[in-house]
Amino acid sequence: MNDKNEKLEAKVSLELNSLMKSSNISRKNKIVNIKRLENDTADISNSKNRRRKRKPKVKLLEATSPIKTINSSNVYDFSYNIFPVWNNKQYGQFFRKRSKTFKYIGLKTFLTLKKATYIFETRLESLSKILQNLTLNDSSTTKIAENKSPNKLRKLSESENHAKKVNKSIKVKHQKSSQETQTESPLKKRRYKFKKLKSKPEDSKKKVLEFPSKCTAEEAKIGEENGELLRGFLRVNPKNPDDSYVSNINSSLPDYRITSLADRNGALDGDEVLLKMKPETEKEDGKKAAVVVYILKKLHPCIAVGTLKLKNQGTYAEFVPRDKRIPVMRIPEVSWPVIYKTNPTACANILFLAKLVEWSKPYVAIGVIIDTIGMTGDLRVETQSILKEFCLDVSPFSAEMLEHLPKSKEISVEEVALREDVRKECVFTIDPLTARDLDDAVSVKELPNGHYEIGVHISDASYYLTEGTSLDEFVSSKATTIYLVDQVYHMLPLDLCLHCSLLPGEDKLAFSVFWEMNEEGEIFDSRFTRTVINSCAQLAYEHAQQMIDDPNKVFKDEKLPRILNGFTAKDLSKTVNILQKIAVNLREARMKNGSLRIDQVKLLFSLNPGTGEPEDFIVYENKEAHRLIEEFMLLANISVAKQISETYPDIAFLRCHEPPKNTMLLETQACLETCGIHIDISSSGSINSGIRKYITDDYQGICRGIVLNHIFAKPMTRARYFCSGTMEDFSHYALSVPIYTHFTSPIRRYADIMVHRLLAASLGYSHKPNWDMDFVTKIAANCNAQKLNAKRAGEASSDLYLAHYIENHQPYVQDCVVVEVRERSFDAIVLQTGSVVRIHLNTCQGKPSWILNSIPLPTPMSEKQGFKKVYKLTILYPKTKTYPEETKIIVEMFTIVKVELKRIPNSNKLEASLLRPIPSIIFKSLKN
Template identity: 40%
Template sequence: MFSPDFVSFLYYKYLSLQEIERRIDLREECIFTIDPSTARDLDDAVSCHPLPSGNFRVGVHIADVTYFLKEETILDKIASDRSTSVYLVQKVIPMLPRVLCENLCSLNPGEDRLAFSVIWELDPFGKVIGEFFGRTVIRSCVKLSYDHAQSMIENPKKDWSLHEFPSIIGNFTLRNISSVVYNLHSIAKHLRKKRFDDGALRLDQVKIAFNLDNESGMPNGFYEYIIKDSNRLIEEFMLLANMAVAHKIYEGYPNLAILRRHPSPLERPMEQLKNLLNGMEVHLDITCAGALQKSLQYYIGDDKHSVCRLQVITALCSKPMQNAKYFCAGAVKPDESFCHYALNVPLYTHFTSPIRRYADVLVHRMLAAVIDPVRYQPTVRGQLQLQKITDRCNDRKQTSKIVQELSCELYLALFIKQINEMDEEAMVTMVLDRSFDVLLLKMGVIKRVYIEKLPLESFELKKQEGRKYLYLYWKSERNIPNCTQRISLFTLVSVTLKPVEGNSLKFSAVLRRPS
C-alpha cells in the first residue's frame, strides 16, 4: 500500500530530543485514551486535574500527525487524495501508512507521543474560564475502552481490582483514573445540557455491529451499538475542542481557515414531512434546530409503540437534512453562512481526528501557525487550492459513508443467508400504491415490502383526511380464516427477512400474516 521508503523515512524522523525540548512536556500528567475496545488508531486523549479554586484543568490531546506529514510531500499528496480512512465491517482502509496511524502517531500507553493540546480551565459546570493551545509531548498512562470508562462512571466509589482493567503505566492508580473519568463525566453532563439548551439538534439512529468468526471472517451475529455516557463524555470534549480551534484559526487566518458548516435542511421536503406528520397527530416545529429537538423530545415515551414511533420520526427527519461540508473561509461567497445547523454554532471545524481525516491535518497546520508564526506557516496553498482540497474531502467523506453503509448491509445479508431467514419487528415509514416501506427496528435499516408477493385475495389504497391507508385482504389458509389488515404510517408489523433469489448478497422483507 505504501512503499518501504516511506516507512523507513518516518522511523528516521521519529521524535528527536530537539523537537521534545521545543514542546510543553506533559509526560508526567495523568493523560489517557478512551476508545472502542477494537481501536488501533488512538488519536485523542484526555486529562482532568482539580485546581485549588474548585475549578478543573481539562485537556484534549490530539496526535500531532503534521510533524510527520509535511505539506506538498508525496505522502501528503496521497493522504490528501484519500482524504479519509474507510471503516468497513471487516477492516479499515487507512488514510495514512499503518506505521503512522497505529504506531508513531497513535497515542499508545507508555509511549512518548507528540500532540496538539487544547487545555482549559473550566468551572464545575463547564464554563470556560481560560484556554490554551500548544504543541506538547505526552505519555498516555492507560488505554481504556468505553466499557471500562462506563463502569467507572456507574460505580464511582468502587475499589477496583487491577485485573478488571488494562495495565496502568507510571505512578497512577485505578483510583486516580476513576476520579478523572468521573470528573470529566460530571462536567460533560453540564456541557451537553447547555448545548441542547442553546438549540443543538441530535438525530440518533440505530447502528449495528457484527460478531465475526475468527477463522472464516463471516458474520455469526450482530448487535445494536449502544451509545453510553462514556461515549457522550468523549463527544462533548471533542466538540468543545473543535469549536475552540475553529475560533482560533479563523481569528488568525480569516481567509484561509478550514471550517465545517452544516446547511439548514431542504425546505420543501421538510415542510412536506411536517404536513405528513400533522395528519398523524405528530406536530413538529421546524423553524430551527433547537425547536425541532424540543418537538422530538415531546414524543419520547416508555411504551413500545411510542419508542418505535420516535425511531421512525427521527429516521424521517434525517432525510431532508443536508450533509455538513468543509470549506475554506476566504473562498465562499460573502452571503453564505458559516453556521453549523445541527450544533447551532457560528463556527465549527474538525481538529480531533488527523489520523483518519485530512481536513484535520489542514486545521493542525493552521493552528500551529497561529500559536507560533515564527516557526510555522499555515499553508503554501492559496484559497482556491484549499477549496478544491475541501471539495475533495467532502466527496471522499460522502463516498466513504456510502461504502460503509453498503458494507454493513452486505454483512447483514450474509448473516441472513447463513440462517436462511429471520423474523423481525418493523414499523411503517411510508405508504405507496402497491407497496410500503418499513424500518427494521433492531437494525435501523429501511426496506420496501411489495404487496404482489403476498397471499392476498385483494388490496386497496384509501385516502382519508390526508392519510394513506393500504387495506390488505388476506386469504384463508387451512384452519386460519381470512382477515383484513390496515397499513398506515406508524403501523407495527412483523416481517420475514430472506435472501433475494438469484442474489444472496441482498435480502428482502416479506410481510408476515397478522396473528
C-alpha cells in the first residue's frame, strides 16, 4: 500500500509541478493562474444548482500523504490532500466541504489520474495564507465571511443586481510580506471580486426577508371599488405554508394563488383579505399569482400549540407550532415559563400554548407563551392541547348562570293546557346505544282515509333557555356540543341537557312537525305545534335495524329496552317498518331530484376503563335505521325553513351549501378519465349517480367507492349558516333543495335554538324577536366557526387515539388504496381506518427503484386551466435471497397496496412504509 501511495504522490507532484510551471506566472506581480484542466463550460452558479439537486459521493483514499509542490520563488509552498470522486466532470468542477476545519479549493482545478477525478483539500489556515486577495476579472467586491463561517468564503454580494456567476479564471495574488501574513488575521479585510453579469429574475423560492408594502384603509377601499383589489378568504396549505389560495368569485376560473410566505403579508388561514394580481408572467400552474395587500378582518385567533427550543446561543427561544400554517415564533426571555428557564433541555417534549403578537417580517414572528399544557404523548394532555388549539371553551358554567335553570322538573298544568297533548301516542326515540342527548322522537298514526300522520318531535330546549340572560349569552358563544373520543363537552349545562332530553317514561315539552302522507311519501298537509310528549321507549339503531331486517320477528323482553305506556315490541316494530317504507320512497325521490351523498369513514373506539388507552375500534356503519331517522329529520328541517323564511324573510336563520368550484370538478373529472372512470359533473345528482355506478359489492368496488368519495369531497364547499336578508340564493347543493335550516338538535346546536325562537314567534307563541340582520349574521358567523372548530377537534381526537392504538399494536399492516401519485411520493387511504398516508421512496421496503411517467390529461384546456399533472409510477424491486425474481408493480389511482403503519414520534400522525408484494413463487414454496 505504501508503494502505491508513493507512486501516486510522485505522479500528482509531477502534475502539480507542470500545472504551476504552465500557469501564467509573473515575478513582477506574483500572480498564479490556476485555471485548468478540462474544457469546462459550466459556471459556479450552475454547479451550485446541480449540487442542490444531487450531492456527489466522495470516497477517501487510504492513507494518502500530503503532497508538496516545488518551493520556488514563484510557487507558494502548500499542502494538499487528494480525494478521488466519481469520474464525472460536473462533480469535479466545483467542490467545497461544509466544515470549519477543511476547505475544498478545487475551483475547477482537478487532476485526472487513472481515469478517476481527484480534488484538492487543504486546511483553512494554509488556504488563507495564499488567498490574500481573490480577483475575478471585475471590480465588484465582497467581504470575506468570518472564520467561523467558512461556507461563506466566496459569498456573493447581497446588493441588488450583483453578479450571480463567477468568471472561469481565478487569479490568486501572493503578498510579498510574509510578516504581514503572520501578524494579521488572514480572514479579515479580504475582498472578493466577481464578474458582473446581467441580472435575472429573482428566484421565487428564495426567502424574501421583508413583507411587501400594504395599502392604507383608504387605498384599500378605493382599490376594491375600482376593481384593482379583490376580496376573499385566505386558505393556507396545511403541509406547505408557502402555498396559499383565495377563491375566485367566478367558480369557472381557477383560484388565486399566493406562492410565498412573504406574499401572504402577515395574513393567517381564514383571514379576510384584499389581493392584488401579479403580472401574467408570474402565473403558477395556470393560476393567477397574487399578493395580499390588506387584511380586512383577522379571523384567525393567532394561537398555536407547539414546543420550545433554544436558539442563537440562548438569546431567545423558538416556538415551533404543530400547525405548519402558523409561523415559527421567537419567544423573548421575559415570556419564558419558569420550568423552561430552569431547564430548557428538559422541556423538549412539553407542549406549550403560544400567541402570535407581532409578525413584521416573513421569517421573524414574535410570540408569547400563555400556557403550559403538559407532556407530549399523554392522552389527557394531548386532548387538552386539541381543545386549546381549536379555541374551544370548555370552562364550567358559573353559579350566576346556573341561577337561570328551571327550578322544577315538573311541567305546570297551565303549560300543558297551552300545548297539544300526545302523551298517549306511540312516541319513541331511536339514537346511538350510548346517547344521552335525546333531541328527537318519532310517531306514526293511521288516519281514516288510509294515510298516515307522521310526527317528528324535537325537544323544546328554547323554552328553558331564556333569551338575553348570562346563560344564553354563554351558550351562544359556545354554539355547539363538542364530541371527542373520550369525553363529551355539552353546549348546555348537564342538568338542563337531562331536563330537555326526551327520556322514556317522562313528560317532556317538544316542538312537533306533523305531515299527512301516504306510503309513497307524498305529502298532503303539514303543521307545526308545541306539544307535550311521553316517550314509550329508547331504542338504539341496532334495535330498529333488527326490526327492519325481520318485520315479523318476535322480541323477547331482554332483547329490547323497557317499553312503557302500554305499548309492546310489536307496536314499535310496526311503526318502525311503516316509517322505513316511507323513508325509502322519500330518499328515492330526493336522489332523483339531484341529492348528493358523500360518505366519510368514522371510527368508534372502545377504551380501557383504567388507563383510557384505546383497546379496539370499529368503523361506524350507516345502516337503514340511521337513514330512516335521517330522512325524517331532513324533511323537518326543510319544512321549518320554509315556515320561518315566509314569516320573517329578512331575519330567518338558514343554512346553505354553495356549489363546488367548477375548476376543481373539471380537474377531478379529467384525472378520473385517465383511469377509465367517466362521471358527469354537471349537477349534484349526476355526480351522485356516477359515483354509485362504479361502487360494487366486491373488494375492488368497495375500494373504488372509497377513492371516489374522497376525491369528490375535496372540491365541495362547507355548508354554512346565514341570515336570509343578506343573500338571494338560499339553495343547498348537496341536498338539492331550495331552502334548508337546522331545527332538530337544539340540545347540542345553538343554531337550532335560534330557529326554534323564530318558529315559536311565527306560530304566535311569542313576540317577534328583536333582531336585525347584523345580529343574526353575527350569531351565524360564530356558529359556523365553532361548528368547524368542533368538527376539526373531533377529527384530531380520533387521529390521536388511532395513533396510540397503532403504536400499541405493532406491527400494524393494512391494505391501502392509492388516491394520487405525485412526483416524489404517492397518497393512499388506509381501508380499515380511512386515514390518508403519504408514501415516499425512502420508506419502501426492499429499496426499490421508481420510474415515473406523466399521463396526458384528456381535457384539451387542462394546461390552460392549471390542472395538476397525473402520474403513473412503476416500482421495481431487485432480486434478493428471499425474492429470487424481480418484482414490478404499477402504482396509479385505485391501485391496492400493502403498507406498514407507525406513529410518528411526538405526533398524532401516521407514517407508512410500502411493503414488497410477495410473488407467487414464494407462495408455492410456502405451500410445499
